[in-house]
Amino acid sequence: MTQTANLHNLSIVRQFARTADRTAGLPGIAALYGPAGFGKTTASMAVANEHRAYFVQMRSAWTRKTLLEKILLEIGIKPLGTLPKMLDQITDQLSVSRRLLIIDEFDYATHSDAMIELVRDIYEGSRGSLLIIGEEMLPQKLKRWERFHSRVLSWIPARGVTEKDAQLLVPIYCPGVKVQPDLLQHLVSISHGSVRRVCVNLHQIKETAGMEGWQSVGMAEWGERPLYTGEAPRRGA
Known part of the structure; x- marks a missing residue:
């Protein structure tokens, strides 16, 4: 369901x-x-x-x-x-x-x-x-x-996604992983209001957490890994 x-x-x-x-x-x-x-x-x-x-x-x-x-x-x-x-x-x-x-x-x-x-x-x-x-x-x-x-x-x-909304999305798109407040805040900031972008990024965090063996992830663990912002990729030099 x-x-x-x-x-x-x-x-x-x-x-x-x-x-x-x-x-x-x-x-x-x-x-x-x-x-x-x-x-x-x-x-x-x-x-x-x-x-x-x-x-x-x-x-x-x-x-x-x-x-x-x-x-x-x-x-x-x-x-x-x-x-x-x-x-x-x-x-x-x-x-x-x-x-x-x-x-x-x-x-x-x-x-x-x-x-x-x-x-x-x-x-x-x-x-x-x-x-x-x-x-x-x-x-x-x-x-x-x-x-x-x-x-x-x-x-x-329609209102853009909030940190409270993002918290409610974690159990659905990133089950079994504790997403720390600083990373959630970052996800909301780069989403520019889009619920869809937060969902995509939470799924990406779940996949990465599974590979890295993380049960909890914040900005310190995530580091410089890319996240989905909706921007078109830039051509390489």
Whole structure:
């Protein structure tokens, strides 16, 4: 069974999921946004599993038909074929089930007026709850569509990884090894907020600790060994 650390971003997505049954009349869309690697997708997938939410991750090549088909497949309903019929299938199910719909990689939707209007139709037709996830410029991109932008109740900035988060990741990515505070602090510093980079480095520390026979590792033990920073390698002289 896959472990999920209770990081800050997971906590704030959980909070929105718990309040999906909002006061009547309030908008029902939330937007989680932030740089790649901040753990937005992982947090949202965990919440989808906990709350039986519907989760789809957009792709660059998707059309409006593809999006509707993927949502229906996630719901477990056979698509009827035409766009209006599939839209009705989705809005009816969301309205009845009151389950949260999560759409990841929502930046792809902002490439098309028609795609944005389709997602707004899903929201308006169901009056349900929708969580969209994208990169750090998502709020600015959505300003082009005032009728959509004004329906966002919560703008949720994803927070960069903290030392507390890193401590929670150690048992998952570096089990059996005590990572000293100075090394953890260094990992967070070079990650530039990215949960993914911390996870990669913890795995690397685990592998090295196994080869060196370390049960505990800090900066003194790690020394000048390289760590993953996300920077592209430089060409040799």
